[in-house]
Amino acid sequence: MIRCCCFLLSFVIVLPTFAADPNWPQFRGTSAGISDEKGLPAKWDTKTNVAWATEIPGRGWSSPIVWGEKILVTAVINEGTAEDAKKGLYFGGERMKPADSVHRWMVYCLDLKSGKIIWEREAAKEKPLFPVHIKNTYASATPVTDGERIYAYFGNQGVFCFDLEGYPKWHKRFEPLPMRMNWGPAASPALHKDRLFIVNDNEKDSYLICLNAKTGDELWKVKREERSNWSTPFVWENENRTELVTTGSGKVRSYDLNGKLLWELQGMSANNIPTPCTRHGLLYVASGYILDKKNKPIYAIRPGASGDITLKEGETSNEFIAWSNRQIGPYNTSPLVYGDYLYVVYDLGTLSCFEAKTGKLMYEKERLSGSFTVSPWAYDGKIYCLNEDGDTFVIQAGPEFKLLGKNKLDEMCMSCPAIVGKSLLVRTLTKLYRIEEKKN
Secondary structure, eight states, rough: OOOOHHHHHHHHSSSSOOOOOOOOBBBBTTTSOOOOOOSOOSSOOOSSSSEEEEESSSOOOOOOEHHHTTTEEEEEESOOOOOOOOSOOOSSOSSSOSSOOOEEEEEEEEEEEOEEEEEEEEEEEEOOOOOOOOOOOOTTTTEEEEEEEEEOOOOOOOOOEETSSSOOEEEEEOEEEEEEEEGGOOOOOOEEEEEEEEEOSSSSEEEEEETTTOOOOOOEEOOOOOOOOOOOOOEOOOOOEEOOOOOOOSEEEEOOOTEEEEEEEEEEOOSSOOEEEETTTEEEEEEOOOOEEEEEEEEETTTEEEEEEETTTTSSOOSSSSEETTTTSSSSSOOOETEEEEEEETTEHHHHHHEEETTEEEEEEEEEOOOOOOEEEEEEEEEEEEEETSSSEEEEEEOOOOOOEEEESOOOOOSSEEEEEEEEHHHHSSSEEEEEEOOO
């Protein structure tokens, strides 16, 4: 427990500041789940500090994104009877056959101030070609926007481009490909200037593809020696260059913007879901499949690497790997680097903290409760961890664990929130909440 006021003051001073971004254009925003905004809410429930709550037709675990006064979110409407969503980490949720009913793949645009749905567009209408796990949805990939167009990726249904007024610009269908155990896809697209990047790791023909964001034309495509993964590609703009980092159960690979392989790293777990992030001049990649006993790594990677940078037996660092730990990676959630510390939320309800520059353990697997799929976020010196029950645990940022409170929304949650201005946008199974500190 942190008791020293002087220590608290000094810690707050060293927290980083980020350029104010009025938008939240992609999965986890442009700062990997961090906002420097002041006055954001620390307490809420279904009535307290709720500016509005809007029901979203259909089902989807994609995260909301924001540009200006517009919130964009995707969902899929099952015109037949849908199974109830289930919480928790378990096997047996796979389905061997797709639903025999027509589904509608939807994009919704909401007004940030009022929560009113401004427009809705149907991207596709058909029966699903492949099933998904009961915890997954056909709209789990988060869309991305450049402020002119929104790119909604629906896995086996393809990618659909609309302008921000809802007019269709282009779409591209892909060959439907099977995922491991019929769990279904979930990786989101990445965007850099006029290029849209999509990783499709599957059981038959894995690839990384780059599309012209304005036209949808294929610019290049790279075959990947991978099977099913669910990690979103990450555009790493470092001191040397801009590169596209992809994680896989076979290797972490980094490409230049023309698809040329720059470097690769072996030593990940059997399933890959977490998205990389960068801070302190380092790239953090993680992988922690819960049944993989030997490999649940986090690597902190320096820029400028080339070739194979895989660690040798017994090594924890080398020229381009600042530090690593083979037993601390999360399964579903992505790590959070806030201030001088790296935080990891584990699926079974614990939180660990490490020194971000060295990997030194600060505290280990402090108990929260519930199952966690949502990646943590941070603002105003606090870490926020949202479980599948809709409970958000508020933890004091820093090297000592201190639980400050718990906020309840009383509905299943598996989507990462968006932070815009002084508002937090949280998606539950049926609703989208705008949470904001109410003025007295």
